[in-house]
Amino acid sequence: MDITDFYDTFFEEADELLAEMETHLLDLDVDQPDQERLNAIFRAAHSIKGGAGTFGFEALQRTTHLLENLLDYARRGELQLRRDIVDTFLEAKDMLNDQLDAYRQGGEPDPEALERICETLRRLALEEIGHHAEADAPAPTPASKPAAEPEPAAAVGGGRYQVALLGVADKDRALLIEELGQLGEVESHEGDVEQYRVVMKTSLSVDDIEAVMCFIVEPEQLSIQALDTPAEPVAEAAAPQAGKAEQTEQAAQAEKAETADKPADAKPAAPAKAAGKSASKAPAGGESTSIRVPVAKVDQIINLVGELIITQSMLNQVAEDSDTGKDTGLVTGLNLLQRTARDLQEAVMSVRMVPMDYVFSRFPRLVRDLASKLGKEVELVTEGKSTELDKGLTERIIDPLTHLVRNSLDHGIETPDRREAAGKPRTGRLLLSAQHQGGNILIEVIDDGAGLNREKLLAKARSSGLSVSDSMSDDEVWQLIFAPGFSTAEEVSDVSGRGVGMDVVKRNIQSMGGHVEILSKPGQGTTTRIVLPLTLAILDGMSIRVGGETFILPVSAVIESLQPSADDLYTLAGGDTLLKVREDYLPVVAVHHALDVAEAITDPTRAIAVIVQGEGRRYAVLVDNLIGQQQVVVKNLETNYRKVPGVSAATILGDGSVALILDVSDLHRLAQSKKDNRIFGNVSHLVEEIEPS
Template sequence: MNDGMNQFLQVFFEETEEHLASLELLLLGLDLEQPDAEELNGIFRAAHSIKGSAGMFGFDDLTAVTHELETLLDRIRGGQLALHAEMVDLFLQARDVLMRLLHAHQHQQPDPDIPTAATVQQLRTLLEKAPEPTRVDDSFGFFGQAPGQPGQPGQPGQAVAEDDDFGFFDDAPGAPVAEDDTFGLFAEVPGAPQTEATAPALAIKSVPTVQSAPAKPASHEAESSSIRVSVEKIDSLINLVGELVITQAMLGQLGGALDPSVHERIHQALAQLEHNTRDLQESVMSIRMLPISFIFSRFPRLVRDTSSRLGKQVELQLQGEHTELDKGVIERLSDPLTHIVRNSIDHGIELPEERIQAGKPACGTVRLGAFHQGGSIVVEVSDDGRGLSRERILAKAREKNLAVHDGMSNAEVWPLIFMPGFSTAEMVTDLSGRGVGMDVVKRNIQGMGGRIDIDSAAGLGTRISIRLPLTLAILDGLIVAVAQTHYVIPLTYIVESLQPKASDIRGLGGEEGSVIRVRGEYLPLLSLHDLLGESSPALPPEQSIVVILEADGRLFALLVDDLVGQQQVVIKSLEQNFRRIDGIAGATIMGDGSVALILDVDALPRLAERQGEALHALDQF
């Protein structure tokens, strides 16, 4: 197949995936008692679009399934067939078959196990139960029927039928509503008589002329205002912008050595270059940003299917779907979230009878939310189920010969579930119980430079929080120096910096660490010199600089030798190019060509705890 046809095929595969995702979401949101007309029309249009495009490329299996699906949906939206739960289940099964067929064609790997023929037969069986629809005139309703015409009630004057004007004109009083290709934009006027064959089962409100007039131009404008670009091209562009940022930093450092009074125009040009580079970087980075609804949209179906298999009633609540995140982070976040949500339903949410006995509603709730916090994005999965069992977790830990004791705090017990092979499930099912998953979840989150935290209360539920960087490419940082080595602290963690006084610093004795008094408040004081194991002697605290940082909602002070300045830096993976170092999130190239290490601020308190310093020294005051 030539390159031109491959290009068209790629567009077809992408658009069909979008149509199938839209079809699934609309099916899951249908109200079986009073289905919304626009949702029915949206489902019909998705199936109709797939059928037309698949037929053009000769994908007969896709066309066969969508043809039966389209016909059934047309009967439903026309009122000839009532919608019920089993029908929605079958439509979702058909959607899954279409997705499998699409992937088989996309990868040119035919799959004989796809139940295409069985799905078509099931859809036809449903179709055979539906009455024959009334005939729709090929004129698309441009011409009204004459008074007293067969099949219509006699009305004085000519009847006005629906047409293809997409709601630009209101129906005349008493006009009968006929089935046509207007996708249900016209409402039946109250009091209009109908025959049994044409009476719709849905009450559809008319679309006001003012709102519907720009419908067609808006559609064409949306199509012409976007363009499909491959991810590889975007990644290449981001890499080039990253190199431009490094080059701009080098020029800025060279320009700083020039006398401003003599080289004023050079300084002005460098300032303009810095401004333009920052604007370009922000614009390019925004291209990769996608709303997290890109993956949130998968979970209504997951929750529906999982709860049905377990005999539970679960409601999914989504919050912050429009929160934007880097595309690379979103793609790697999908699998961990899927496992966490399944665990919430399987282990957390109780059976309806158990919930009623506990004084809870029979239907459990799983909440999936996202929001920005500082320079990170936080994704939370919470439920109102039974919560984690501290006793069972400790018992399982003892079985695995882990060093645990009854005096451990909950904050120390909950992370045990992330140990490899750890599971408290009483029986092994196809959903859980094999001890595989949560350790992989934690490893994947940490691999993205994030962390995962758990908070749980018996009988009230569990909340799992995932904190991730907004982007994986460029950040604004404060350059600090420790023993002639430069480090970068992301600006989003910094509260303030100050020159400490010796009288404000107090040691706690032994290896308990130190605290510093800042405006009457005592904060744990960590030394970056000691944390990273610098061999040269550290400066006295009163000759150093203290940077106040906020991580995990808590403040602590970090002692450094000097402040070098603020700079935008390009993140390079240290683990891929060298090895992983505790407390270091990555590296960057400075303007003079040297390498600076980017601090993992969230990891510094934990690193201090492992080294015997007391992060909780504040609790003693």
């Protein structure tokens, strides 16, 4: 068996264990550490060490061995935790991440970095415990165990176990038995492919054995049962009660008597727990409840489903344009195909959806480290962690969110003394929230800091040469922070002050089909709101007609449509036109003007105004006709052709023609630029260029 076949599984599970370790370390109360958290951290390190040893990752095994022993001292109460010790554990966790990355790329970890972290862990062990960190962890004794309710032996570890390997081929079994031999002493092994039984003696727990072995076999192929409890620790505890500590046989009798005297509500014995755990690990019939699939395969299925939807739209179009559209059987079949295709699309898209916890889990460490660096006290709160978003978007939203969080900590939340002087709690509050809003996801970064200073922003904008006025609304002033090169930091640091970041945040969010808004109240805090589509693969669009061209507006951006009257249209001195809708005056964007569409309706009173929202503003988009709503498959125009101003993507209609998906905000900017005679060419020629490719 080629052991490298299991590398990817080990790397993925090790990443998950390290993420779990970091979460538990950040949540630890150093004054009253939770025993279960300490056990979970220890098990994570121990599992990684076992896998590293199996695959020959020496540096990873060496680091985790040192860390594991220190964690074992901590969970036994022999190492008194402090914040700086937890910081050291987190530093070691970061180093384990770096080592994993090196092995994943087929290289070796940095030897100097390895020696530094090993020396740090050795020094910590010597200073705090007086032992070398390489030494084996101390054996559990009644005196060293924390004063907590004793756990069953199967959970604590120690004893004889029967490990059943289910459905493991003969050629693979040798490696597994060898691995079990590294975890303890193998007493016997026998059986066949269907079930091979290994009896072993070890000081580890059932959880520890499973965690290491599951790097090699699937959980449903493994069943572990405790054959008896550890003899020595029980004898030591039972003998004093019987007054016969020196007699092994009498100690065993005392143990038996003690077991008989236990109350009815006592904890179940170790074998019962082990059996229960094995049962939960292996579902009925030995079937696994989940599988790991590469993202590339899911993307391929999504693309195929997209092509299926396009084909289904084409069939509908052909049926409508021909006499076959009167065939009730054909119509019924096409309607069924349409429903099935949509259900299939929703089912496949759900596979790519991941909870926002995937994103939010990265920020407790960032907030902790940065707040400490800035001398601030900050409490991070997350809401809506179960809200789901397309995996492709979660990967791309991490960097913008990271910058917004750093910005809130650096510019927003004040130092404890300033907060106290302002009548606020010394500890600032940073909230990350996510929720679904129609066909979009709303992500908010909210701090209770000083808020944005309008006068300071205007003064900085003027000094930077930006065109501003005192009559600007607050929303327009807040948007100034997204201008390239704009920064209000008084001095440059490694956290901020270089005038880069917020403009990149805005561009990245726009590239994902979303927009960002700023809300702020002086002295009360700032809210940054990001609105994103749930997925970029397929969207619900509103088909519109301008001249001889068909365009798509995202339904999520459409608010309403109306027929403008001459009394509601106002022309400004610079040539801009505004449309009054109730009490608001909205910029008018004529699609035929921005994209040079021929034979379009040029009289606004004969056109239809579609009220849309983009980048926190509303616009009135003038079109000739509304065709209807339909689901469209999004094709990346920049990847397949080139970047086109005013257009975010393209799609293929039921008749096989290409339709451009409009970017409303960029379309408005394009229309404004046309006044400077920067013409981008006729859209009909653009579509003709795209269609052959």
